[in-house]
Amino acid sequence: MKQLGLKAFTDTYLTSFGLIIFFVFFVCVLLWVFRKNSKHHYGDMEKMPLMDEEFSNARPK
Template sequence: MKQEGLKFFTDTYLTSFGLLIFFLFFIGVMVWIYRKSSVNLYQRMEQLPLQDGE
């Protein structure tokens, strides 16, 4: 069985650039989720299913 799928990825700089973009996006999402100012929002959101209908 040959590995023919990778033969089209000959531009290693484009592949590396794409990996860098997705990695930076992932890090950005992690920073956005775990920032200090969002603690109050998440505490409010975790209580929503427990509240009676308003």
């Protein structure tokens, strides 16, 4: 079964090129998430579910 699946991957340069592309994308996402000065933004985002002022008008009292 494994050999039948691997027969389709004859172009090893394409699979390694795809691996490189996804690895570079993953590293870029990590750099974006852990960039400098993003701690304040994520601090505000983690408190959003606890803020009730935006949704207080939408609920029936």
